[in-house]
Amino acid sequence: MICTTGRFLSVLPPLVFLRRAMSSTFVQDFNPITGRLQWVVRSEEYDYQQEIARSAYGDMLHDDERNAKYQMGLEIAIRKMQSKGRKAKVLDIGTGSGILAMMAVRAGADHVFACEAFQPMAGIARKVMKSNGYDTKIHVIDKRSTELSVGLDGDLPFPVNIVVAEVFDTELIGEGAIETFLHAHKHLMESDSLIVPSRATMYAQIVHYPEWFDSWNVLKPVTVNDTVLSLPEEERCCSGTSLHDLQLSQLARHNWTKLSEPIPVFRFDFNNPKRLVKENRRQIPVSSLAAGSPHLVFMWWDIDMDPDGQVPLSCAPSWAHPDGDKLPWRDHWMQAIYYVRKPYAVQKCETMYLQAFHDEFSLDFDVVQQEGDDDGYCETNEQLPVLIGRTRLAMLNDEHRLSLYIAALKKLVRPQTVCLSICESSLLPFVAKLLGARKVFSAMDEKRSSRMMQSLNGCLPKDQRVHFLWKNADEVKAEEMDDEKIDLVLAEPWFSRSHAPWHDLFFWYSRSAVQRHLKPNAKVMPSRAILRAVVMEFDHLWKIRAPVGSREGLSIERFDEVIMESHRKTEDPVEPQPLWEYDGRALSRTHTLMEFDLSAVVPDQDLANQVRIPVQSNGRCCGVALWMDYVLVDDIVVSTGSHSPPEPGQPVDWLPYYRQSVHLFPEPAQVSEGKNVVHVSLQLRVHDGNMNIHFNVE
Numbered sequence: 001m002i003c004t005t006g007r008f009l010s011v012l013p014p015l016v017f018l019r020r021a022m023s024s025t026f027v028q029d030f031n032p033i034t035g036r037l038q039w040v041v042r043s044e045e046y047d048y049q050q051e052i053a054r055s056a057y058g059d060m061l062h063d064d065e066r067n068a069k070y071q072m073g074l075e076i077a078i079r080k081m082q083s084k085g086r087k088a089k090v091l092d093i094g095t096g097s098g099i100l101a102m103m104a105v106r107a108g109a110d111h112v113f114a115c116e117a118f119q120p121m122a123g124i125a126r127k128v129m130k131s132n133g134y135d136t137k138i139h140v141i142d143k144r145s146t147e148l149s150v151g152l153d154g155d156l157p158f159p160v161n162i163v164v165a166e167v168f169d170t171e172l173i174g175e176g177a178i179e180t181f182l183h184a185h186k187h188l189m190e191s192d193s194l195i196v197p198s199r200a201t202m203y204a205q206i207v208h209y210p211e212w213f214d215s216w217n218v219l220k221p222v223t224v225n226d227t228v229l230s231l232p233e234e235e236r237c238c239s240g241t242s243l244h245d246l247q248l249s250q251l252a253r254h255n256w257t258k259l260s261e262p263i264p265v266f267r268f269d270f271n272n273p274k275r276l277v278k279e280n281r282r283q284i285p286v287s288s289l290a291a292g293s294p295h296l297v298f299m300w301w302d303i304d305m306d307p308d309g310q311v312p313l314s315c316a317p318s319w320a321h322p323d324g325d326k327l328p329w330r331d332h333w334m335q336a337i338y339y340v341r342k343p344y345a346v347q348k349c350e351t352m353y354l355q356a357f358h359d360e361f362s363l364d365f366d367v368v369q370q371e372g373d374d375d376g377y378c379e380t381n382e383q384l385p386v387l388i389g390r391t392r393l394a395m396l397n398d399e400h401r402l403s404l405y406i407a408a409l410k411k412l413v414r415p416q417t418v419c420l421s422i423c424e425s426s427l428l429p430f431v432a433k434l435l436g437a438r439k440v441f442s443a444m445d446e447k448r449s450s451r452m453m454q455s456l457n458g459c460l461p462k463d464q465r466v467h468f469l470w471k472n473a474d475e476v477k478a479e480e481m482d483d484e485k486i487d488l489v490l491a492e493p494w495f496s497r498s499h500a501p502w503h504d505l506f507f508w509y510s511r512s513a514v515q516r517h518l519k520p521n522a523k524v525m526p527s528r529a530i531l532r533a534v535v536m537e538f539d540h541l542w543k544i545r546a547p548v549g550s551r552e553g554l555s556i557e558r559f560d561e562v563i564m565e566s567h568r569k570t571e572d573p574v575e576p577q578p579l580w581e582y583d584g585r586a587l588s589r590t591h592t593l594m595e596f597d598l599s600a601v602v603p604d605q606d607l608a609n610q611v612r613i614p615v616q617s618n619g620r621c622c623g624v625a626l627w628m629d630y631v632l633v634d635d636i637v638v639s640t641g642s643h644s645p646p647e648p649g650q651p652v653d654w655l656p657y658y659r660q661s662v663h664l665f666p667e668p669a670q671v672s673e674g675k676n677v678v679h680v681s682l683q684l685r686v687h688d689g690n691m692n693i694h695f696n697v698e
Helices: 046-053 064-083 099-106 119-131 177-188 210-216 390-397 399-412 428-434 450-458 501-513 557-570
Strands: 002-007 024-031 036-043 089-093 111-115 138-141 160-165 189-196 199-208 222-224 227-229 244-246 263-269 280-287 296-304 312-314 335-339 351-358 363-368 418-421 439-442 486-490 518-525 528-538 575-577 584-586 591-597 607-614 619-633 636-639 660-671 677-685 690-697
Touching: 064 089, 064 099, 064 160, 064 189, 064 312, 089 099, 089 177, 099 111, 099 119, 099 138, 099 160, 119 138, 119 557, 160 177, 177 189, 199 351, 199 363, 210 335, 210 390, 222 428, 227 428, 263 280, 263 351, 296 363, 335 363, 390 399, 399 428, 399 486, 399 518, 399 619, 399 636, 418 428, 428 439, 428 486, 501 528, 501 619, 518 619, 528 607, 528 660, 528 677, 591 607, 591 677, 619 677, 660 690
Parallel strands: 089 111, 089 160, 111 138, 160 189, 418 439, 418 486, 486 518
Antiparallel strands: 002 690, 024 036, 199 263, 199 296, 222 227, 244 335, 280 351, 296 312, 296 335, 351 363, 528 584, 528 591, 528 619, 575 660, 607 677, 619 636, 619 660, 677 690
């Protein structure tokens, strides 16, 4: 039997009574369901343990190609030093579990040092090294590399001549790799030294993909009763983020057209500090491979572990990867999309100009029509209006989803209807008004999207505008709504601070708080929320929470023990994930875990349920996916899960603009149809919005 359990208080564990631990302390915590700050009692070690839990590096340590090639890179660097008659003196920067430092010892290094700024992790690294018999061969220093001193009385008794580090993210340089290596060259290393990895090459590919560009980058106009709801042209790009990181291999190849082959745009030579610059910009002429418009720039990078390029590692998507569709899975280094600011039509063989920029920590890309064009390109994100995230933008742009809400509102809105909207960055209050509601009020303290909402409102005639109150519903006074009684309370619901499906029950609590403002026969949309679940097998996603065990012949079990225990004590039993990016199959049909009557106020009694989910397909049970379905009115239902109901043994067509939630078991379990059952028990403590949920496989 696999049994896992968890408790929810918003994003964090629930109240632990003071009498249970004299070392506990009161802290304030925000609850996304009730929308309030509340006092909770936590162990004084809570923050320490949570930091450890979030330092798991699970999928990274499960990346066997990464581990093997770091080992090979170290072996080459150490041989090179020793072949020159020099002792191999290695510094592992940001040692984490300690695996790279131990690889260096095993490869024959004469001296090995490791630094780790996060002291609890440095302590774990020492335990891992001791369990492998390397504790006397590696000196661990609890500091950042940029804080190290060199000399007889320093942290390092002498300069090193090999640095090994894994300080990379999806953009390669976002974790400070440039400054880390420049500082090491200047202050910590001998001349003619080596860094593992030795260099990196960044690639960009220009593609034509209008559907993706329109859905994820600009707010589409909406027509309701012959009135067009649209932002001004200059404000339609609503997302304040330039980077959109995701698994590019999951994009269906037939949906987009390549306008270029992968283009090497930047090369980072970590061994040569003179060529490792903190800022660079390029304009590269590119002959278009097909007619279309440059909408997106795909980005990824490759690294060479050694100076001669004998040990390459590629982060390319499947179509550009040396191993094609058999490429290794990794979630710690993904790929990214950058959105072209002003797409334009190009013909086959016409020259486009790819503009690329990086500073010390970030990247930017654009495509322009003429050489020398500099339409404000490559400006950093702080100059962009921060409005809403890309997933929310894609959600708003889903025409089918919006049509369901419009159909429901047409059934509910009448000429004398007074509406109250309780939802973030939503088009629904505008739709209700354009469908003929007499008045529409919006109660939501939404600072991030206020500019977008004001712009949309300003585009409408004065008599068709929404009354924005810019405060949460429980703070609204009758006079702020002209002493009107509400006929219809509406929401999608969606709230940016939600991390689990039930966090959006903030709408239920808010709707209950305004009960005094409602007419006796007032309607609520959605009228019901239904928490759904399906048992899942994942090809790789399970690795992010699974124990590492041993890698490259080195035991990481002491690391696993501490990480798993800290995770159990501090982390949520479910976590949000964009499941469309992760291959997997349903092992059961959809089951209902709990229903919530949103048309009534939150009850006084707790809600509880126990559900048996029979396994209906043979496979490896990796976890349980959860989402919420909303019944708007009658039989009109909006799902946050999948396009169609999951079928046992088949891939699930997850909605891409929602982050569903998933509970991952510590290790996958082999299950069989008709023999195994997943049990889920859950309880919503209504007085504090605390959800307790437990999973086990039998």
